[in-house]
Amino acid sequence: MPRNYLVAYDIANDLRLRRVHxxxxxxxxxxxxxxxxxxxxxxxxxxxxRKLNKVLHGKEDQVLVLDLxxxxxxxxxxxxxxxTLGRPLDLDGRRYLVF
Numbered sequence: 001m002p003r004n005y006l007v008a009y010d011i012a013n014d015l016r017l018r019r020v021h022x023x024x025x026x027x028x029x030x031x032x033x034x035x036x037x038x039x040x041x042x043x044x045x046x047x048x049x050r051k052l053n054k055v056l057h058g059k060e061d062q063v064l065v066l067d068l069x070x071x072x073x074x075x076x077x078x079x080x081x082x083x084t085l086g087r088p089l090d091l092d093g094r095r096y097l098v099f
Contacts, residue, residue: 009064021034
């Protein structure tokens with residue numbers, strides 16, 4: 001069963017940053033510059049980790065993966081109550097479900 005993951009990365013090198021971006025964008029939807037919401041199965045998560053581990057420099061780069069819980073709906077996702085500081089979150093009418 002798929003689960004929702006929030007994936008955020010901080011990559012020290014521009015070449016590795018572009019490579020990580022290309023990998024992560026195939027698994028999720030961009031929420032902010034280097035933050036993605038990924039709805040993936042355990043097999044897809046393992047594949048994502050394998051690909052990222054080939055690119056990352058362990059002492060300089062960081063990828064944070066937060067498990068937000070299992071996917072409950074098939075079609076609609078929405079953000080829960082949230083707060084932002086500075087520029088407001090612009091979702092262009094899109095809905096996300098984050099558990």
